[in-house]
Amino acid sequence: MxxxxxxxxxxxxxxxxxxxxxxxxxxxxxxxxxxxxxxxxxxxxxxxxxxxxxxxxxxxxxxxxxxxxxxxxxxxxxxxxxxxxxxxxxxxxxxxxxxxxxxPQVHDLVEVVQGASAVAHRFHQVRLGAQKEVCVLVSGRQQGATGTDDEAGERARVRGVAHRVVIEREALTLPGGIREASSALARGEQVRVTGHVPTRLVIADRTLAMVPLTAGGPEPAALVVHASGLLESLTGLFEAVWRESLPLRLGAAGTAEESDGCPDATDLEILSLLLAGMTDASVAKHLELGLRTVQRRVKGLMERSGVTTRLQLGWHAYERGWVAR
The missing domain is CATH 1.10.10.10 (Winged helix-like DNA-binding domain superfamily/Winged helix DNA-binding domain)
Structure with missing residues (x-):
């Protein structure tokens, strides 16, 4: 102490x-x-x-x-x-x-960072140095389902830094993926899901970005990109992926909503994960529910909505405000 x-x-x-x-x-x-x-x-x-x-x-x-x-x-x-x-x-x-x-001089616009510890350290510097907003693309192959950690995320929340995170669907199937995504949502981060992200990426305040230079191997490396046309392109890439991704909603329902006839928290978690593209079996595994329980709840949602297909259920959920567009 x-x-x-x-x-x-x-x-x-x-x-x-x-x-x-x-x-x-x-x-x-x-x-x-x-x-x-x-x-x-x-x-x-x-x-x-x-x-x-x-x-x-x-x-x-x-x-x-x-x-x-x-x-x-x-x-x-x-x-x-x-x-x-x-x-x-x-x-x-x-x-x-x-x-x-x-x-800036042309040769100062891009830094090359080499080595696992150096890359990790620079990544945290970029995130913790943000004053307004951090934008993150998370691939299914990187460690950490949201590309953040609880301590750094909490410090950012206290400072009022907004977070927008797009997670590749595969990342949710990794151990702890759902838990990390839920923690990010609880901190007020906006989280969306997509089938594929083109690259891992973090952008701080639209003035600094970091992307991997190597796909893996014994000596990972990354590029740190300063304000430039390249940074504008990376920002445009993030915005394009963000627009095409689906919002993730986990456990957002309360008792007041339930009393008004809305689905309960578990129903909304199931619905959100299904809309993110996960199968019934994957949803059951990550929510620690039985497969039949998931299927029974989905059937109950369909009956409550008066629909006969899951496609109709998704549209009804959006119309009723159960999920964000």
Whole structure:
């Protein structure tokens, strides 16, 4: 918990024991922490440098903890000051970067990123740097059904960044695919489904995009595209795929809707997945329902709608507002 002020696990544990005991010598601390004496000695010396511990003047060799209310507040104040300085420096650098990017050189419009860790790191940079909107195309072969993760998605939601995500249908059949899509919807992301996406893609604020350069292999690579005609083309590609995709709706019904005669949450999940192109068997598997249960619910929806075919059911669901167009 104190890692933010520069303490590792062993140093924090040593400080906590000193606070609990009031004073202790190094061998006693090492025994209580189940650590070697030299490692404990280094931890205590680190606490001393940070003003969290001091040697007892009355009993040489013993260490006492500095009052947490005073010592920790001093460290937190210093951390806040350093963070404010870093924020000001970042703002100046961003201003300088925008000024330089106003007239970019041709060779600066595209970056090549190589290596799995470098590609993953740059991907998160692009997403977390967005201020207004992130657009994502997700293929059925990439890890993560929405191309995002819960923590990054939640941070984006808090900052008010909108997300539009198009998922290739195959991605929903991957382990955890439905769960990830449901989490994205719960965060307020707009999610659509299509049979095929031409490429994986992420676009941030229509000013930066990232696409894979290699299909796989031991050394993955990606292109980071800055504002240019190429970026405009990639944005147009996303918009075209978005227009042709079907909205995904999972568990959106509430008790009030049910009392008005609308399908319940499970019915709407089944209907949404069927409209996304999944089979009865796939829907049953991913919702952990029996195949006959799915088929019975679909039949019930058809009877409620007064239709005789699933095509008619889809049209009726749109007309009644059960699903978005």
């Amino acid at each position: 104190l890692g933010a002020i520069g303490l590792d696990e062993g140093q924090e544990s040593a400080y906590r024991v000193l606070v609990a005991l009031g004073a202790a010598d190094v061998p006693d601390l090492a025994h209580r922490l189940n650590l070697p004496v030299p490692q404990t000695e280094r931890a205590v010396r680190h606490l001393e440098r940070h003003g969290l511990a001091a040697q007892s003047s009355a009993r040489p060799g013993r260490w006492v903890a500095a009052p947490p209310g005073v010592a920790l507040e001093a460290l937190l104040t210093r951390q806040r000051r350093e963070l404010e300085q870093a924020e000001r420096a970042a703002a100046l650098l961003a201003q300088e970067y925008r000024a330089r990017a106003a007239e």
